[in-house]
Amino acid sequence: MSKMRQSPLNVSRKLCLDISTFLLQDCRYASSTVQNIFEQRSVAELAYIQQPGQMPLENMTVGCLLERAAEQWPNRDFVISLHQNVRLSFSEVLMRADRLAAGLIKIGLRRGDHIGIWSPNYYQWILSYMAGARAGLVIAGINPMFYESEFQFCVEKIGMKAIFAPASHRNKKYADIMLTVKKHCPFLEHIITFDDDHVTGTRRLRDIEELANKREIEAIKKEQSAISMNSGVNIQFTSGTTGKSKAVVLSHRSLVNNAKQVSLRIDLNNRKICLNVPLFHAFGMVSGVTAPMHTGSIIVLENFTFNPMTSVNTIIQEKCDVAYATPTMWINMIDVQNKLGLKIASLYNGLIGGAPVSPNLYKRIRKYLHLDKIQSIYGLTEATGIICQSYENEPTELTDTTVGHVSDHLEVKVVDKNDNIVPFGSSGELCVRGYSTMIGYWNDEENTNKVLSEDKWLKTGDQFILYKNGYGCVIGRIKDMIIRGGENIFPVEIESFYESHPAICEVQVIGVYDEIYGEEICAFIRLRAGAKLTNEDIINYATGKIAHFKIPRYIQFRNDFPKTASGKVQKFKLKEEVEKQKLVPKKPEN
Incomplete structure (x- = not known):
């Protein structure tokens, strides 16, 4: 060993x-x-x-890590945004980040101020993050799926002074929403858009980059030593799977060192990473954006948001040798692979995290995506995304049955x-x-x-x-634990059991109110393409294999699940749905 x-x-x-x-x-x-x-x-x-x-x-800030990376690999690609047809080297990202940082200082932002990035996976997301870090600002990533009230909550929660976003994306008018929220939040001084076209009441990112003179840009580099590695650099809004988000403040030192742990354990040295996860999430911030600066790896943005077809094609065409994805994303990529029979040959390693993983999913990834090395990462936002990780060459039994070391x-x-x-x-x-x-x-x-x-x-x-x-x-x-007639039941055990069924693709289990037992088990099941099962089949499969009190009383077959942008299933919404459908009794109000 x-x-x-x-x-x-x-x-x-x-x-x-x-x-x-x-x-x-x-x-x-x-x-x-x-x-x-x-x-x-x-x-x-x-x-x-x-x-x-x-x-x-490492005792350094995110901004200093970028500067070191640019010195080591100045001409190597750092960010490839395929859907925007943009490629930026490490030195180009540093140069543009410093110009943008100097521009932010010029418009009145000061060290410690809070700014936000509300956007899908644009390359400008990474530029804005790096500029904020170099300017000593605290950057909050905001879920691009949020609507006006959710966005306003984030702005008010942390007293956001500036926000970066596309003016619009698909059917979502980000600029209009931001301008409306600004009327209620006068402390939100600056709305900065990624677009070339100007929107009245906003500033363009390209214009902010051009504001500062050479001396002011050079001052950004000189100021790096004054930014404390123990100060906040990122605010993560908790995923909202159970309601209102909290604002988690993470330090430079936390992000830099957790990113280093990832780069060491999965051997990221000079790799090309297909980054499927959203940039605003801790998985994307730490493993996706910050870790490559330790190793000279390339971030490939396959799309604005995850698309399994685009992801598989990106891996093949760009010859990506590492892929990051949540369990649901890996399941969707396997579905595409099985449907189209595409040949994935370049993958060296894969990283899976963000939600519980069943042993069966690891086996399916190896079988259908021809990926022998698949490693897990476990943590929570409050711990900068990482507490345990797999080792690169550990036995598969450890990978499949634990969340890592x-x-x-x-x-x-x-x-x-x-x-x-x-x-x-x-x-x-x-x-x-x-x-x-x-x-x-x-x-x-x-x-x-x-x-x-x-x-x-x-x-x-x-x-x-x-x-x-x-x-x-x-x-x-602990909060998801189901207590049925005095028996403590954890949904993940039942979910893992049913995902071993060859016809079942994905399972989500919740507890619902019951007058007799206090709670009963409700299972939501997504079948593989073309498969057919009945409620009776589900019950019979479990009979004699798991304790009778763990067999679901309520069963629903579904084609999808409500999810956060980071791929986590929102179980509280599933519970609301079954209560609205009156499939289960609702707990009486006190």
Whole structure:
């Protein structure tokens, strides 16, 4: 086994490490953890790991990372936007980012101000992000699928001073919406569009780039040392799968180092990446945009939004050797491959994340997309998108049955409802501590304190099992747990079971109100093309294979699911749908 893939040191040895070691790795409160562990039970059996790093953390900003990349690979392509017919090298992105950054300063923006990017995957998204980082601004990515009220919520939530967006895209009039919202939000001073045509009341990005003189542009480079790596650079609005979004503030250091972890574990050195995931999401921000700056890799934007046909064709035509996608995206690409019989031969590796993955999906990716190396990434927005990752050459059984190995320089523990650490192999809530945890929810101390303790442990909300070898698996979201007649049921277990059926493509399971049992199980099932199953077939397939109380009482067959732009299924909308259809009783109001 290579040094990179060694299991973590056992806990008892870790507890003997000098406290200064923990301080160097951002584990400032290790002594309290040590004390708690000794007070509870035998150290060796507790689900606690402090994962050492094989390489030191990078102490730099996103803007400095771009500058270093431009020095190393000045003429290498950094961004290829096929749908816009644009190719930009690392040096071109840096040059344009500095011009745009200087222009933003010229119009009155100052270090620490909040700006937004509300757009599908345009190359200008990346330019705006890099310019904001170089200017010391905090950049919020906004879901391009949001409507006016949702967009206004984001603007008001963080006091946004400027917003970048296309004037329009397909049937959506972004400029009109932004101008309407500006009337209600006077602090929104600048609307900057990507388009060549001018819209009254807005500015064009190209004009902002031309505002500053040579001296002002050169000043941007000189100012980089004044931007703290520990300051915020990105605001992520949580995905909204359960309602109103929170504004997660992430630091330069978090993004730079989580991006480095990705680049090391999946071997991104000089790769060409088909980037299917949206740029505004943590997956796209960290693994898609920031990680290639560590390795000189090329970002290929296959379309404004994910299209499985375009994605498969892009991989073939551009000879992409890496692809990023959520589970649903991989499923859709397999459907295209099966339907058209296209030959994908260039892929070296694939990264999957953003939602739970069934073992069956890994097998299907290998079989139908001829991709032997498929690696997972697990985390949450509040942890800069990454807590665990696969290793490149790990056994397929580990890839298929876990969410990967704990990332370097992080502490993790699994606790029960009383915050006591459980033994390895037992389930509980996963908590993480280290450089990558969020600064906090913007202007929301109450919710920040609910998930981030005084000693900087972040509660993930995931029911998790941690093993001694450093790998772990997610049983499900604690808030998604179904309690049926006193039995605790996690939807992901049922979803994974049914996705092993050869006729079933995708399954989503929720709990719905029941007068007798408190909750019952409702399963939404998407079949493979041409397949036919009945409710009775679904019940019979599970009978004798899983406990009777895990077999769904309510079953619906569907062609698609309501999703966020990042590919996460919005289960709260599924629940609303079945209640509106009166297929299940609605829980009485208190």
